[in-house]
Amino acid sequence: MKKIIITAVALLVASAVPSLAQTYRSEARENRQEYRIYRGMARGELTPRELRNLSRQQYRIDRAQSRAGRDGYISYRERQRIERMQDRASRNIYRKSHNGRDIY
Numbered sequence: 001m002k003k004i005i006i007t008a009v010a011l012l013v014a015s016a017v018p019s020l021a022q023t024y025r026s027e028a029r030e031n032r033q034e035y036r037i038y039r040g041m042a043r044g045e046l047t048p049r050e051l052r053n054l055s056r057q058q059y060r061i062d063r064a065q066s067r068a069g070r071d072g073y074i075s076y077r078e079r080q081r082i083e084r085m086q087d088r089a090s091r092n093i094y095r096k097s098h099n100g101r102d103i104y
Contacts, residue, residue, distance in 0.1 A: 026065060026079075026082050026083070026086065027065070029086055030058065030061060030062070030065075030086065033058065033086065033089055033090060033093060034058055036093050036097070037051065037054050037055065037058070037093060040093070040096070040097040044102050044103040045096075045097040045098075045101075045102060046096060046097055046103075047101050047102075047103060048103075050096040050101070053092075053096075054089070054092060054093060054096060057085075057088075057089050057092065058089065060085070061082065061085050061086060061089060064081065064082055064085060065082055068081075068082060
């Protein structure tokens with residue numbers, strides 16, 4: 001009985017690790033982007049509308065990641081799509097924080 005439980009737990013952990021490993025890079029990148037948004041807000045480089053749009057874009061990336069990982073495997077195409085979304089978000093963060101509009 002004890003062997004069966006240990007084997008079941010091992011299989012459960014082994015099946016979860018690949019999905020975590022595939023999303024780790026994109027989640028780390030997303031965390032950096034969210035920090036850049038926060039830093040832009042704290043410095044006054046982002047207007048409230050820009051902040052709302054960037055936050056909404058990050059939320060969409062979160063949803064896409066969770067949808068892609070539902071089946072336990074993130075395919076090459078799904079990874080490409082998430083990377084493209086993050087590339088666009090990164091460009092938007094840079095453009096909106098360097099456009100000369102500040103909060104006074």
